[in-house]
Amino acid sequence: MAALFLGLNANAARMDMVDVSNNNGYMSTAEYVSMRNEFGVKAVTVKISEGGTYKDPYAASNIANVQAAGLYINGYHFARYATKAQAIAEADFAGRTAKAAGLPIGAVLATDVESQEANNQSKATNDRNNAAFMKEIQKFGYRADIYTSGSWANNKMTIKGKTGWIAAYPYVPAGKNWYSSNHAWQWSPAAKFRISYGGFDVSQLNDNYYTAGQKSKVKATNKAAVKQQNKAANKGKNATNVKVINKTKRGPHLKNSVANQIYAQQGIFYPNTTLNVRSGAGTTYRKVATYYPGESVQYNQVLIKSDYVWARYRRANGQNGYIALGVNGGTSYGKRIVNQVSGHTYYTVKNGDSWWAIAQRNGLSMTTLASQNGKTIYTTIYPGQRLEVR
CATH class of the missing domain: 3.10.350.10 (LysM domain)
Structure with a gap:
């Protein structure tokens, strides 16, 4: 049934679903119509909230404009919870925020689990917290799911078959449909759309979970353009170097999963979420400061240590501080501009x-x-x- 619904093409990954947030800025109905007609996009998943206080300021306009374009609409919450009680509280916050923003009943409201807080927990604890979030979110009339990276799935948390939205970037699918037993596979963090600025996260849907329970007028009116754009999106070579793409949903993504390397690189990092500064490159080191969205840090070295990519910088007291740029092989926590130096922070x-x-x-x-x-x-x-x- 899934193959019939989607018209699966084993030779190319499709751009069935796009996810957007405040990082993409204001998105017009015309942009979503172009995604639908020229690229075959069926669904859009919008950032709703983060942690227990942050509300995405573009959620309401994105939801309204996606619906006006005749696309299926869903939402996601960036999880910061480390306990069951925090998971329930964040689900209540996300549910209320989603309702206020206009996310329709029956849509998916996924929990995006890839934060430092989750990395510090055991698999059993993350499973318990995720289950609590998803149970609570259903009380608002939304369907639940988990978004995470391929390196975390069934490692940091359990992702059962016929559930889950998994991010993993081969860049050239080469005829293989990755994570075909899960609801969705996010296969690129840098797709380009004709009238939209920047790169976007795109996913292939393996069933109708993200398009179920809603009414939509989805119909790609330019099939030739869809075919051409789909072919263009799958061109290229597998990435071999770690690199940041600077414009995506949660933030940019770090292309390749490499362990324990150090780069003599300098630049400026602009976080798009609240980040702890550590005394060393690891989450077990002492917290010495905090950076917030809207701030910047000038760094002088990049370190890849298993789960995270870190930037080292010189603090005002002369000591080194370390801030996570993002998940190794997964989502970035902000925008990095290499070789740019500023005299002030x-x-x-x-x-x-x-x-x-x-x-x-x-x-x-x-x-x-x-x-x-x-x-x-x-x-x-x-x-x-x-x-x-x-």
């Missing part, structure tokens, strides 16, 4: 911040921090204000 003031708190996290004294911003420690600072911390 900035911090964006958050609610509840103080001169003392900002100075502590950046290894500075309050006096030094204030003076290099042309202020005194008695000057009031406000959320959204940018302070130079290096």
Whole structure:
């Protein structure tokens, strides 16, 4: 039945589903119509939320415009939970946020499990947490699933057959339908669409799970264009080097899975999610600071250590700090611009911040921090204000 529904082509991976988030910016109905008519896209999965507080600001417009284009619509939540209680709380937050954004009942609301928090848990703990999230999300009328990387599936967590949305990037499928026993296989993080800017995550659907339970007018009106674009998307060679693609859904992706290598590389990294800074290149090292979306860090070395790709940078106190650029062979946590150097690093003031708190996290004294911003420690600072911390 799946083969009949999808019209499977063993020689090329299809662009059945695209996923988008705030990283793609505003997406118009016309862009989604082009994806449908010229590329054969059937479904779009929209980022809804992250952790227990972040709401994707483009979720509502993406949902409305996808539906207006006659495509199936789904959502995903980027998981930060490390306990069962946190998983339930995040599911409640994601469910409420999805309803407010207009995600229709019957759509899939997947949990995206690839964070540092999940990496620190045992397989049994992740299984328990994921099960709690999915059970809770169904109370909102949504269907549940798990998104994760191929290296984490059945390693960091259990992904049973006829479930799961798995990311793995051969770039040239070569006639092999990867993860054909799962609902979906995300096979590229850098697909190009004619009237849309940047690269997009694209997936091949192996059954109708991500198109079930909804009404849609999906119909590709230009079959010749679909065939041509599908063929073009499958051209190329397998990647052999680690490289960041700078424009995708959750963020860019790291192309190849390589273990324990060091690169003498410098550049600037712009995180798109909250990241802990460690005293060494690993999640077991002490947390020494935090970076937030909208900030940047100038790094001087890249290290690949099993599960993550790390950047090393010199902190204001003269010590090295290490920040995860992304999952090794999987999703990146932001945008990396290689060989670009800036003389300054900035911090964006958050609610509840103080001169003392900002100075502590950046290894500075309050006096030094204030003076290099042309202020005194008695000057009031406000959320959204940018302070130079290096």
